[in-house]
Each structure stands twice: as C-alpha cells, then as structure tokens.
Amino acid sequence: MNFTKLQGSGNDFIVIDNRDGKVYELLKRLELDIKDFVIALCKQHTGVGADGLILIEDPQDPKNHFKWQFFNSDGSVAEMCGNGSRCAVRFAYEKGIVGEEVRFETLAGVIKAWVKEGGKRVKVQLTSPKDYREVSLQVDGLHIEGSFINTGVPHFVAVVENLQDLNVVKLGRAIRFHKEFEPKGTNVNFIEKLSDKAIRIRTYERGVEGETLACGTGATASAIVAYMKGLVKEKPVEVHTKGGEILRIDFNEDLREVFLEGAVCRVFEGFFSEEDLLCMR
The missing domain is CATH 3.10.310.10 (Diaminopimelate Epimerase; Chain A, domain 1)
Structure with missing residues (x-):
C-alpha cells in the first residue's frame, strides 16, 4: 500500500489515499482493527513513525473535495489537527484531488484551505473557537x-x-x-x-x-x-x-474567522506490504 509522509512545523503524518476503501479491505483481510493499524504504522523504530495517520476519503457532501479520517499515534480519533490539515491539503493537491482552493470534511466541521507556492505553504481556516x-x-x-x-x-x-x-x-x-x-x-x-x-x-x-x-x-x-x-x-x-x-x-x-498558515514539507513516499504491516506489530 502506498503512503506519503509529510510534516508541518515538525508535526509529521502518514497520509493514505483511501477513496477506494483499500485500507478497510486490508484490515478485514488481516483481521486487524483500525487502532492497531494506526499504532503499528506510527510507532517509532518498528513502524514508519509519525504523530498521526490521515486517511483521505470521498466527501459526504459533493460540494466538498474530500473527507478525512484523522488518528493520533495512539490510535485515538481527534476532531481536528491544524498541522495535519495542512499536510492533508498538500497531499490532496499533489494527487490532483483538489486545486488551490479547498473544502474538506472533519469531525470539527468543514475546513477551508488555500494552497500557496505549489503546496509548499498551506493556509487553513479553522472552525470558530x-x-x-x-x-x-x-x-x-x-x-x-x-x-x-x-x-x-x-x-x-x-x-x-x-x-x-x-x-x-x-x-x-x-x-x-x-x-x-x-x-x-x-x-x-x-x-x-x-x-x-x-x-x-x-x-x-x-x-x-x-x-x-x-x-x-x-x-x-x-x-x-x-x-x-x-x-x-x-x-x-x-x-x-x-x-x-x-x-x-x-x-x-x-x-x-481564524486562519493558520505555515510551510508543509513532503518527507518521503513509501510502500508497505501485508508482511511489512504484520512485522510492524
């Protein structure tokens, strides 16, 4: 399975395009739950290593470009992550999912974002505090x-x-x-x-x-x-x-109206097999 690791201000995230549902199919086949999957990938030394995992999925509302599923490194679900949202937007931009103006769905609500400098900087409008x-x-x-x-x-x-x-x-x-x-x-x-x-x-x-x-x-x-x-x-x-x-x-x-802006860097792109994932556990 292909993935990209990105970081914003040192906050690093594994991002996977899951619009075809391949993550859930893999978990079903290996009889893993999503929490164990997240922990394995995010773990330092034995996994990819990251602060969190982001799945890019189809939006519920066609007015939006995508929906994300965001997980902390311990497998817990978070409503929102500012730096993670900027990394998700750069990933979606580079994969051709979005243009320079973006709307995506989170548990905290719909987030607007703007891609700058070809994805090297991203500005997001967060939900009202x-x-x-x-x-x-x-x-x-x-x-x-x-x-x-x-x-x-x-x-x-x-x-x-x-x-x-x-x-x-x-x-x-x-x-x-x-x-x-x-x-x-x-x-x-x-x-x-x-x-x-x-x-x-x-x-x-x-x-x-x-x-x-x-x-x-x-x-x-x-x-x-x-x-x-x-x-x-x-x-x-x-x-x-x-x-x-x-x-x-x-x-x-x-x-x-509250805005967060900063640089986003692609760390690397990678691939893991079913065997790799089982070894990460």
Missing part, C-alpha cells in the same frame, strides 16, 4: 493560572517564564489528565512572549502523550490567548515552535 474560560489549577503542589479554549480540539494555555527549562512532559501530562478537563482531557501549551507580535510555544499533545515539535490548533489557541491577554498586540501573531518553524495565526476580533 469556543468555550473560552480562565482556569486555576492545583498541580503537583503548584498553583497554575491559564486559559482554556477549544480550537477544534481542547487546549489549555499557560504563560510561563524560562520556557526552555520547563519540564513540559511532566507538567503537561499532569494538566492533560487533571479532573478539571475530564472526561476526555486536554492538550497543554506553555508560551512566553518574544515581541509585540510573536510568542514561543511548547506543547504536550493529547493522543501523542508527549511533547511534539509543533501543534497547529495549539499554536492557534495560544496566539488567541496571548492577544486577548495583551501579551501580544499585533496580528497576525507569529508562533515560534519547538521544531524551529514559525506559524502565522490571524483572526478577526470576534474570532469568527
């Missing part, structure tokens, strides 16, 4: 003030000092599973100000269960929170990721 609130937490003996906002998936954002020295995995995991965010938990972002138009971010991602090099919806949530708190004063907000890329987040004052 919701559920914003200020949150005070007691975590491992620490008092942490932050903000919660859903930018397609839930995010907690905290402004910190000395971001570079922060134990993101330990603190992020404690917040991710905090009773405040039960039952599904939350993604966790730590940010610091760089200038009136830029912040730096580190993210603990739910589903990956670790720190990732970037998170598009997390960068979006963090840019919005930073602007609302007056940490930054100019838009679009530049978000400097751990992977070194800079994401540009723009939005109007009422947050009805």
